[in-house]
Amino acid sequence: MASSNDKQPYRGFEQGPIRPPSEARSLLVRITRNCHWNRCSFCPVYKGQHFSIRPTEHVVQDLNTIAAHVEKLAMLSAGSGMLLEEDVKNAYAALDSENTVSFRAALSWFLSGMESVFLQDADCLVLKPSRLIVILNHLQTLFPTIKRITCYSRSDTINRILLEDLVKLRLAGLNRIHIGMESGSDIILSQVCKGVSKDAHIRAGRTVKEAGIELSEYYMPGLGGKDNYRENAIETADAMRRINPHFIRLRTLAIPSRAPLAEELRAGRFNKCPDALVVEEILLFLHSLGPVTSYLASDHVLNLFPELEGELPRDKERMIGLLDGFLAMNREKRFLYQLGRRLGIFTRISDMDNPARMAEVREAAALRGATPDNIDEITDAIIQRFI
Numbered sequence: 001m002a003s004s005n006d007k008q009p010y011r012g013f014e015q016g017p018i019r020p021p022s023e024a025r026s027l028l029v030r031i032t033r034n035c036h037w038n039r040c041s042f043c044p045v046y047k048g049q050h051f052s053i054r055p056t057e058h059v060v061q062d063l064n065t066i067a068a069h070v071e072k073l074a075m076l077s078a079g080s081g082m083l084l085e086e087d088v089k090n091a092y093a094a095l096d097s098e099n100t101v102s103f104r105a106a107l108s109w110f111l112s113g114m115e116s117v118f119l120q121d122a123d124c125l126v127l128k129p130s131r132l133i134v135i136l137n138h139l140q141t142l143f144p145t146i147k148r149i150t151c152y153s154r155s156d157t158i159n160r161i162l163l164e165d166l167v168k169l170r171l172a173g174l175n176r177i178h179i180g181m182e183s184g185s186d187i188i189l190s191q192v193c194k195g196v197s198k199d200a201h202i203r204a205g206r207t208v209k210e211a212g213i214e215l216s217e218y219y220m221p222g223l224g225g226k227d228n229y230r231e232n233a234i235e236t237a238d239a240m241r242r243i244n245p246h247f248i249r250l251r252t253l254a255i256p257s258r259a260p261l262a263e264e265l266r267a268g269r270f271n272k273c274p275d276a277l278v279v280e281e282i283l284l285f286l287h288s289l290g291p292v293t294s295y296l297a298s299d300h301v302l303n304l305f306p307e308l309e310g311e312l313p314r315d316k317e318r319m320i321g322l323l324d325g326f327l328a329m330n331r332e333k334r335f336l337y338q339l340g341r342r343l344g345i346f347t348r349i350s351d352m353d354n355p356a357r358m359a360e361v362r363e364a365a366a367l368r369g370a371t372p373d374n375i376d377e378i379t380d381a382i383i384q385r386f387i
């Protein structure tokens with residue numbers, strides 16, 4: 001499983017390719033490279049890339065580099081109390097080329113308030129807890145402003161960690177873990193090669209909570225396709241109900257051409273749900289959730305409704321009303337919303353009340369030849385551009 005080559009030379013400051021949408025303001029700290037599982041059929045992110053653990057001293061070196069940039073930025077802003085663009089440009093121009101990426105990372109974090117950190121890549125809990133604690137301690141020492149440190153992990157990895165070690169990680173500052181549950185259905189989990197069962201997801205989720213760490217679980221509507229959309233809704237709702245995570249995050253299925261699932265789709269072995277069926281699935285999910293007290297977040301660009309957010313159970317009826325409202329639209333109106341949302345012209349259903357935006361969407365529909373009959377193909381093509 002996890003392996004590291006501590007003799008590898010330092011390749012300079014590194015950051016991995018992805019982070020959760022909620023970590024947009026976080027400093028990204030690369031502890032491992034790529035994904036040690038790397039078999040999920042819907043996921044193209046690390047395919048063809050080898051997994052490795054970065055030597056601890058390399059991560060420490062990255063952090064020291066960021067600290068040096070932050071110190072410089074603090075000095076530049078000390079006089080006027082603000083960072084002047086010209087000072088930043090001059091500081092950037094004076095850098096060696098190997099320091100520009102780290103400077104940009106430090107600048108963006110500095111401007112965001114330096115309160116949160118995301119540890120990369122796909123599952124840094126494969127590290128020995130003692131090793132991760134060294135990094136967490138170094139982070140806290142260098143940057144006392146930090147309030148939140150988070151990472152992605154896999155349920156099977158968490159199930160191999162002792163509860164007392166998770167508690168130690170929490171005490172060292174790791175206070176939120178993002179898990180890609182994707183589905184609570186054993187049938188679907190097996191079909192997409194997730195390598196984790198529903199039961200393993202439930203055990204891992206409960207353990208994270210027991211350790212006092214905030215838990216963010218991702219649900220992927222659409223992952224069961226047309227054949228299993230009801231199964232996906234009902235089984236995922238059941239798993240979420242039994243975990244009751246702090247956050248449930250929606251991340252609707254999209255199939256990039258680089259993902260193995262794209263081949264299943266081309267071969268006709270996977271029947272992708274059109275948007276309306278995904279909405280029905282989410283509706284069934286909400287109806288099946290039971291009394292969870294999670295915050296439901298829809299912060300991924302692939303989701304059709306960014307406003308499908310709120311505290312459960314308090315906001316559940318509003319969210320159900322939103323989805324029912326979409327399904328009750330006539331075909332023409334529904335198709336205009338789908339297109340407008342995918343083009344970024346609408347960010348919520350009420351944007352359809354804005355005549356200028358509606359005119360823009362109608363114009364885009366005419367330009368693209370989009371109609372209620374071909375809207376799912378058109379929006380799939382649009383989505384391919386940002387996945």
Ligand code: SF4
Nearest residue numbers: 035038039040043122
């Ligand atoms: S575990 Fe996560 S990163 Fe790894 S292949 Fe699966 S979805 Fe992708």
